Amino acid sequence: MWTEKQKNGKFKYVEQYEDYLTGKQKRVSVTLNKNTASARKTALETLTHMIEERQTGHQKESDLTLGNLIEKYLDFQKLSVKKSSYNSTYYLCNSILNIFDGDIMVSRITANFLKETLIRTGKPNSYLNNIRSRINAIFRWGYENDYIADISFLGKFKPFKDTMRREKLEDKFLESDELQKLLSGFKSKKWELLTKFLSLSGLRIGEAIALNTQDIDFAKHVIHINKRIFPAKKSIDAPKTISSNRDVYMQPELEKACRDILLFTKQESVFKGYRTKLFVCNTHGDYVSYIVYNNALKRTAERVLGFEVTPHVLRHTHASLLLANGMTLDAISRRLGHEDSVITKQIYLHVTQKLKEQEEEQIKNIHIVG
Template identity: 30%
Template sequence: MKGYFYRRGCKCKKKKCSCGAKWAFTVDIGIDPVTGKRRQKVKSGFNTKQEAEEAVATLIHELNEGTYLEETDKTFSDFAIEWLPIYSESKDVKPGTIRVRLHEIGKVLPYFAQLKLRDITRKMYQDALNDLKDQGLSVSTREGINRTARMIFRKALEMDLIKKDPTEFAYVKKDKKTIEQLEEEEGPKYLEKEELALFLETAKQNGLEHDYLAFLILAYTGIRVGELVALKWKDVDFLNHTISITKTYYNPNNNAVEYQLVTPKTRKSRRKIVVDEGVIQALQDHKEDQNQVIKRLGDDYYNKDFIFAKMERQFGYPIVIKNVRDRMKRLLRIAGLKEELTPHSLRHTHTSLLAEAGVSLEQIMDRLGHTDDQITKNVYLHVTQEMKKEASQKFSELMRSLR
């Protein structure tokens, strides 16, 4: 294989170099299949000729073994921009997820933006993760950033743009919790059945438009608030008492007229939920009231079949999720309940009450549209553990009664 070694940029006229120029090599690596011309590999920066010779020996070995890879000159920033549409198209990703990925890429850019992918080392990447921790970013935030960066580098590896993935052995540092912190930690937040009854009664008596029906459905079905807002009348089967979940609502700017309806979070999220007769009756009552408004407003009503449609300004457009959150906080305050609870807390409440009623975890997951969710499991295990204690107590009481 043809090639030669030299001191790059050496201006010494003497046989022995005294200017400190680094060693380099130029070596043939085959024929370009498109042009038919010879391809050459040039590399410099070696302190000694021996180092350059060893690098050439490694290169020749890789060429002979068929493992040689010409790493890309692309920067992290350039490839991240290329990766995003590839990721989006391959996984049918929701707009909200793309928004999150962009945010996470933005957190990595200050460290690697103008660095070539091939030059980013494992140490550099781990140092970046550690620095993000020092900046005060939470564990979950740093895990998300690491997840996104790992996908980017793995795609580069898959496309033969780099030889090594610098994220391969990286880890997200976590602070060790003290016994006191572990003891003070609260589990998932949800309402006990008495609290839920009080909350729904408060919504019935003091709720604003849509409030009672919205929170009744959230509590009695466990659906996500985005799924609630996206509901249309065609999703309700009044005869068989079911609600079909086929879409979810996306509107990051909370602009009522700029909403999007997207496919559910996961394939398992597409589901049909059997509901209580009381929920069906509340829906029927709401439909009658809504029909009167549509009849009165005529063409001024944006009639796209939404159940939870605005009745003042932007008539007919679906209500925004922020509106549901704000309304819930107001009702919790009136009821004297924990104001930090959210509409998602009603999903956890639904889980806890199903568990208390003896419904299996598998049935609950199916109803919620989950394939796997640790929080749901935590709620379930917490409630069923209490039920096991009750069973043990009843057995002990039975045995004591025999004495």
């Protein structure tokens, strides 16, 4: 086996063998992200398996279980994607194995079997569609890597009709008065401060929780965004995209909110007896739990506003308020760390329509002549 480095930085592992049917020399290859001992071992196992299959025909699927397939898929994903993406995949695959018996033979799986089994869980169709997408990805990967001979049945494994009410765009962000009402409704000062910070900065919740005090640069009036936290395992990873790695300018209002959080954390650390380098932390000086904060935000919003609010709603709220105050789409997209401005444009259309309606309402009450 030898290795060829690709132009995109990945590594192609190649093995040569003699086809017993033709006597000709042939090659098999697999491309991985790394060139480490572990990657080479995985590549060798994969190539050996591919050669065996090509010498004897496709692997008998009666020998391949769903659990085996998912295990192979995860091994490959671990070497091919970022840690945070792998963690998401790992938990989703575990969810699949909690629904389906891992000993089920892949050759006996049909579209109807998949649909009926998922429906019997009683889970919302939005959740089932998430599971369906991952199952499709696993089986397509298995086909592309010669573990499965036929995946034509996936064409009949259609998405579930999502009967849940689609969230309207206007429900995805708050008006200024609603935000003020929400902030005044918190019983916890910490959650009030964090909510204000998210609304004034537009940061993703994973970016905010991962911040250290040194990331708050008062000298340059910016917040350095160079990492995020994966909530399930509290593992730190690089930002979501290249454009997510950015500096967010601290306007005076945001700068004051940052100072308020630092003061609160300092006072709490003295009272609770902890030390921390985190910008915002729990009562032990460790990372804030996304679930705890999300639940507090949800309960408070339901109590004072009458509907749920998520941390991402605060991010959209930030964008909508900036748009209403005349900032350009490109400037807001850069601040939010978006790769494109599609979401920003959607919010823009709604905000401009609302402003237009307000202007028309004002004109109705104006008498110019007589």
